[in-house]
Amino acid sequence: MRFLPFFILLFSGCIAQTNYPKDYFRLPLDIPTQLSGNFGELRPNHFHAGWDFKTQQRQGLDVHAVADGYVSRIKMSPYGYGKAIYITHPNGFTSVYGHLKSANGAIQDYIQKAYYREQAFEIELFLKPDELPVQKGQVIAFSGNSGSSQGPHLHFEFRDSKTEKIINPLLFGYDTSIKDSKKPFISGLYVYPLEANTVVNQSKRPLLLSVSLQKDGTYLASSVKANGKIGFGITTVDYDSVSYNKNGAYKVQTYWNGNPSFGYQLDTYGFDEMRYINALLDYPRYKQTNQRVQKLFMKTPYPLSFIATDATNGIIDVVPNLASVYRIEVSDFFNNVKIITVPITYDGADPVVNTLAVHSDYYVKVARDNLFTKQNIAVFFPAGTFYDDFEMDFDVKDSTLYLHNDSVPVHSNFTISITDSTYTEAQKEKVFIADIDSRGRVGYNYTWSKGNVFSAKVRSLGTYKLVTDTKPPSITIANSIAGKWISKQKTLRFSVSDSGSGIKSYAGYLNGNWILLEYDYKSRTLTHNFSDGIVAEGANDLKVIVTDNVGNSSTFETRFFRSQQY
Structure with a gap:
């Protein structure tokens, strides 16, 4: 109980509700609402920032302004949101419409003039309130498949106009457009030994636990017998009653002996928090199996604002003579709840399955700068580049840098520098530090040179080397x-x-x-x-x-x- 007041203070601040208007905004499309992606859904390197409306597998549907306001921003890009329009509303919120085919009327005329004024397709425009006012229901654009979209749909968001934080559309009364009587689905429950000497069910490696349905509709996991510190992880998705797509869960909450331990509720968050998804996930498992296991603990704390935790950061310390009960509740916005109970007891048995031995001369400490060098290559990791300390594989062979592998997530940029005196000044203009994938394909990284030293900032571990490109497109x-x-x-x-x-x-x-x-x-x-x-x-x-x-x-x-x- 000693951690409960701390948790209540933190958690209440995390989920404090703003009085979002429920009847102010209309839907952006006139067809029945079906989603192919929801708010907070787990995506590569980010949480999904809004809703993806299905558009009946076609382009060209009318897209309406959800309320009065003005077009405050226009961004046209081959990537990301593609062709996107932002409308600022007088009540303090901004709506965003992405992957458009084109804008409509005066908005399209404005964009067309900007294309030729800027002599560029990739443009970003910021407008004043009196330039392109819009009315609620006005057709501002047509749905499309532009940018990084993988099929026709409309990406839609709400943002706080001042803070730019994104907000779950369900909080604006859009829940009335969704039918959902289905409970979230938990497809996997994992237990993690978190210390070198911790043993769980005679294993020092993470284990998948079996679960069985109980008469009351909840689930009971197989017993966990452990010693030392452990944590849990789940794979979970949610379905509504009409879309049949795998969406993200709205709320996850865990309890240890009845007390809140670790949880989150996806109401709002900032774009600068997106990449912390890689800290939430069991990232090595994701890279190896494409399975997204959400860790319900923080071994090294990270500042993801919607997570609330007790003083143990969700870590369970299993000690002698004390049995405990761990409970996981996963729920959607409509209070459909899935519950799993996990009985935990102490067991001092020796392990049958040991951890895989990892030995390296290069050890990364998250809290400090790290500089590794070998032969003609140096790699500098600023403090905070990674989420956890780890032993890094670092080697240079035949002028190629082998930098661990992509099973370790990288939060921020680090610098690779390669010294090579064999290039002439003219040749240096065609040289860059390339990342090389498993198929030998070359990836470009912006590279600068000073003397004979070539440098690039990158954001993933893997294989790198200098490459010369003299072939035109x-x-x-x-x-x-x-x-x-x-x-x-x-x-x-x-x-x-x-x-x-x-x-x-x-x-x-x-x-x-x-x-x-x-x-x-x-x-x-x-x-x-x-x-x-x-x-x-x-x-x-x-x-x-x-x-x-x-x-x-x-x-x-x-x-x-x-x-x-x-």
Whole structure:
């Protein structure tokens, strides 16, 4: 009981409810609500920031402003949210609409002018309140599949306009649009020995526990017999009654002998907290099996604001002569709850299964800077780069850096420096530090040089080496237009690729005038729409230039003919 007051103070601050307006906002689509992703769902390197509305597997649905306000930000990008619009509302909240196909009306006109003013497809605009006001229900855009979207849908968010913190749409009354009578599903329960001498069920390695359904609808786990400090982890998903997609759980709460131990409730959080998902997860298991086990303890505390814990950080200390009960409750927003009870007793038996031995001359301490060097390579890890201390595999062979492996999560950037005096000044412009994946594929990292030292900031462990790229990108047109009349054609489309450092920039010109080329990295295509009105009557000279990250360029040129009578 001595930790309970501390927990209550922390937990009440974590989940203190704001009075969010329940009837102020409408839905952004006019079709029945079905979600392919919910708020806080576990994604690679981040928690999902909003809702993903299904759009009936098609693009072009009307997207409505959810309330009066003004367009405060527009961002067009081949990546992330793709084509995105932000609307600031007078009640202190901002709504976000992502992966759009295009904007509508005055908003699209504004974007089109900005494209040609900035002479770029990738633009970010911040608007004043009187520039693009909108009314509730106004069609502001059409749903699409732009950016990093893997299929047609609408990404939608609420944010606090001042703090930029994202907020669960369910808190704004959107729960009335969702039917959910299903309990969350817990597919796995794991127990972790957390000290070198801790033994759990005669094992020093994490174990999967079996569970059985009880008459009252709860679940009972197999008994845990241990000594020393242990923690638990779960794999859990949630389903609503209509979407049939695996979504994230809204609330997880654990209890040790009836007292709250570790928990979270996904109401709101900041973008700067996103990467702490890798501390919450059993990251090595995720990388090896793609299974997302959420650890219900913190071996090394990390500042994820929606987590509340007692003074033990969710760690259970199993001592002689004291049996205990551990309970896990997983619930959704609609109070459908799944409960697992775990009986725990002390057992001093020797282990049958030992830990895998790991020995290295390089030991990383999270709380301090770490600098490792070998041969011509140095790696500098600032304090806080990782979440836990660990023994690192660090080696250099044949001018290649072998830096542990990606089973250890990295929170922030670290610096790799490689000394090489064999390059001329001209050659140095084409050299970069590349990450090499298991298939031997090269990944580009922005690299700078000072003298003979090349450096890059990176954010993952793995294999690195210096690579030279002298090969320009390739450009091919979908259908040959050289010398042809293409009056009925609506677009120009090009396939672009680069086998070295990757594409950095692209530009197109008709008769010497800049034209908009929209880049879709998923299909590696550049598209120009003749509706932009730049094409001339009769003969047109076309030029497309694509440049990679180290300055190699390719140019595609041709002449075609077009009549505007069609």
